[in-house]
Amino acid sequence: MTLLISHRFAAALVPAILLVTACSGEPEPTQAEKAAAATVLGAPPGANDDVKVANAAASNVKESSDLMEFAYSYPKEAAEIPKLAEWLDQDRATKRDALTAESRRDQALAQKEGFPYRPHSHLQAWQRVTNTPRFLSLSSEIETYTGGAHGMTNFETLIWDRNKTVRLKPLDLFTSGKAFDAAIRTDYCAAIKRAKAAKGIQPPDEELPDALESVFAKCPPASAQTVWLGSSDGRHLDRLTIAIAPYEIGAYAEGDYRINVPVTAALVRVVKPEFASEFRAAR
Structure with missing residues (x-):
């Protein structure tokens, strides 16, 4: 499945952006890659048998410049659910806009005060935790940096309920x-x-x-x-x-x-x- 990104959103990104979409012609993963993918939390027995399909990144947006570094990805299973993919795309755009605004503000302040500016970053990857007949459970690890002594790690989570066609938090269950x-x-x-x-x-x-x-x-x-x-x-x-x-x-x-x-x-x-x-x- 190939992810389609709106012209409006694509135009908003600087030329450094790299869009990577899953395709049927991608190379077969190595055994090491299969083994690593099969260790994702919630992978059922025999996950190695289908790991290429289950862990293929359907959307992987990356951007790097002197101002900031941004990355946001989600797996094939999420892209196959239009309403969920729409929400993830909007979440990506919102977070990129927030990073851009914060980075420009801090860069301007650094120039005004005469100290070096360090590019800010937001790197987020959604992964499949499990995919049951009713639920698609996703986990996300987020690495951020805003110019301080070190970066920060945070997490997000969501569950898509196919019966209700809604996005839930695990505690909603x-x-x-x-x-x-x-x-x-x-x-x-x-x-x-x-x-x-x-x-x-x-x-x-x-x-x-x-x-x-x-x-x-x-x-x-x-x-x-x-x-x-x-x-x-x-x-x-x-x-x-x-x-x-x-x-x-x-x-x-x-x-x-x-x-x-x-x-x-x-x-x-x-x-x-x-x-x-x-x-x-x-x-």
């Missing part, structure tokens, strides 16, 4: 954020401790006063983070990852965290009745 948090808190908090230990970071001293611990919440509400829902069989939602950006639970040097949490019967019980049949407890 649950009775409430509070119920979601309560159902996974024990597993989620324990997983954060394990993830920190794997990085050689000791947990906070339990005897410290709350005021000394408040800089980084030991276990912030999962509902306040980015939730990715995946599938192990390509039919039911039975995988859950909480993506946590830098500074949320630790210093910038710790980086981000991807916390895998089991989909339990307790979690399935707080799914809205209309979506209950789409879930399956892993334990």
